Amino acid sequence: MYIAHVRQLDKEIQTIKTHLLGVQRLAEQFGEKLGLKHVAGLAGLLHDLGKYSDKFQQYIDIVAFHPELPQPKRGEVDHSTAGGRLLFSLLHHKESTFCEKLLAEIVGNAIISHHSNLQDYLSPEIKSDYLRRVQDTNLPEYELAVERFFQDMMSKEELINYIHVAVDELEQFINRTPTQSFFVTKYIFSCLIDADRTDTRSFEEQVEAGEPTQHLLLFDGYYRRLMDHLAALKERSDASEPINVLRARMSEQCDVFAAERPSGIYTLSIPTGGGKTLASLRYALRHAGKYNKQRIIYVVPYTTIIEQNADEVRKILKDSEHILEHHSNIIEDDPNGRGDDDEADDGIITDKEKLKLARDNWDSPIIFTTLVQFLNVFYAKGNRNTRRMHNLSHSVIVFDEVQKVPIHCIALFNEALNFLKQDAHCSILLCTATQPTLEEVKHSLWKDRDGEIVPNLSEVAKAFKRVELIDQTEDPMTNETLADWVKSEINEWGSTLIILNTKRVVKDLYEKLKDFPVPVYHLSTSMCAAHRKEQLEEIRGMLDQQDPFICVTTQLIEAGVDVSFKCVIRSLAGLDSIAQAAGRCNRHGEDKQRNVYIIDHAEEAVSKLKEIKVGKEMSSYILARFKKKADQYERNLLLPKAMSEYFRYYYNRMEVNLNYYVKKLDKEMTKLLMSLSQENDYVTHYQKKHGASFPLLLNGSYKTAAEHFQVIDQKTTSVLVPYGRGKELIAQLNSGAWLEDISKFLKQAQQYTVNLYSQELEHLRRDNAIVVHLDGMIYELKENWYSDEYGVDLKGEGGMDFIGF
Structure with a gap:
């Protein structure tokens, strides 16, 4: 009896055969979603082949059952390389077809990496960690482990037949582009990681996998509850007001569009205050029901939006159990962590291992998460991130305030969405009143033709106009002059929101204002989500009372937070930020018109914050043009014409920053992940160094890229x-x-x-x-x-x- 795991609680044994079959079954389920059932299943079948060695069996016996003996070093037995080596030996030789070699490289990398990050096929040091593992690593008992696998699990002939089916699947799926090869490798890796962790967790906790959620039944019930809610809104006394009639019409347009148009990449550019959350939910539920989607995922830039939108959706759908908020990774990667060649899974489930096995795989029907977490799924190191990727397939993914994608991640963001649309059967909705021109940049986004849900956007935006932008940027202000100005006008203005660009000036202004006779609030990302939520509830209470008060904050409040102030002051920033700030003023049309003041703050240190700095410059340029030729912008800077022009200027100015640049390597991230062999200078160096052609089809530096990727510039x-x-x-x-x-x-x-x-x-x-x-x-x-x-x-x-x- 060959042991894979020993349960900590009662020393119960899970055999290797039981574990491999369990992981194979789950991986097949996950892979089947892309037509890659046997490709993913193959990774599950072979991932722990190395545990058949005597060395591993002796190791786990001592650690689990003989604590009185000298204990070996945890993870000292390499059990993940053997499966990758077997696959390479079977499929990677001169007579092999393209897809046989590709299968060996994709699945083999997933297998050898399932306790670390995907390995480099070719690194900046012109070395192949993948080849080293499958060809050169010393595995003294490799033949013994393979022999036992064929005795205990399946015959060699059965494995070959299974491989043939996997090759056929890959042949049908692959279009031989390096971009797709990267994402497919990640996807198979995700299937294996989640299957392995899920099966191990089920054994440790002595639970069988529950029945899969009936998504379509759930979505059908949600849709009916949403429609009941919308019907109730139509019965309200203010339902006949023009703004509410327009909101209802846009909501209905989302419903029709969701049913009539197949999955693709579409835009929903409802103006601020137009009911975007409910309209996008209506689209998502209708489309999921019509086109058999498994999941609805909301991706937002700030956790403040997660808290607000998730609460609103829970109340309407009357369900908390199936709605997941995923803000952040509470668990840090092991700082002393094992090296990538060390084995984290030694068969004993410690408290630290339980942390890694905790369900964190995005298997809920409705998920609210952040742009950072979304991008981490594809590009960051750490198996917890990659584990979630397969659950993105067959989803409706709604990007709320999509203009907030960090500038250096634009190319990577677009490539990920293109894969999700083209290969992972996703429908993607880009929601914002300030729609960026992502289709016009290099590594462009494949938006669908005629993909805007709401027609006549300019007319709609005019109908929603509730504020006037007042340009006060000619004379820069300090916090001293700003505080004096606010104090002199607060009784006239009423509730006033001040949004500045850095935390330092926000805190300093708050200090200058907090002893003023009106209440003053301070919001910051230094507060936890629960703290900010309570502050926002207090602020909403103050807004209901109609008394003058002040809120000083950074831009965390301006994207999607449902508050409505009488007056807003916005420090000069990108035009999209100014427009979003304007959306916090007179949001529900309480007054015919209110003012939003744009100021130039003299004390903000933004020279090193390039996105803000360039955004300010481009907005200044648009403001200057508007002063001279306002008619060209229909006398309104909040209309789509001005916004499209701003983003074209902005992306043009930031062009060299759109593709994640790894300064240390002098290389763009897409070149590390998705380069063609003939375009890869690492391949050229390899051929010069070895006097021979590079022996692999894939040449991406996956491990190197993951180690250098982080959405936020600072860790x-x-x-x-x-x-x-x-x-x-x-x-x-x-x-x-x-x-x-x-x-x-x-x-x-x-x-x-x-x-x-x-x-x-x-x-x-x-x-x-x-x-x-x-x-x-x-x-x-x-x-x-x-x-x-x-x-x-x-x-x-x-x-x-x-x-x-």
């Missing part, structure tokens, strides 16, 4: 903070009680974390303010370092405040 770490229920969660963490239901704990903890830059974390460490759990996998902030006023009590610039970690 951040999630820290659990002592605010509200966060104190209870910290108490559970310290007691160990949370281990009873890790998934539930992690889900709750997301609301009580703050993402800290590395310099902030180091500052807190020096002050002894950080408590580390499980060798650095979870961080806790001590109570004295969290303020009810500011959140994490640190000073600093902060940068872009992009908080969707």
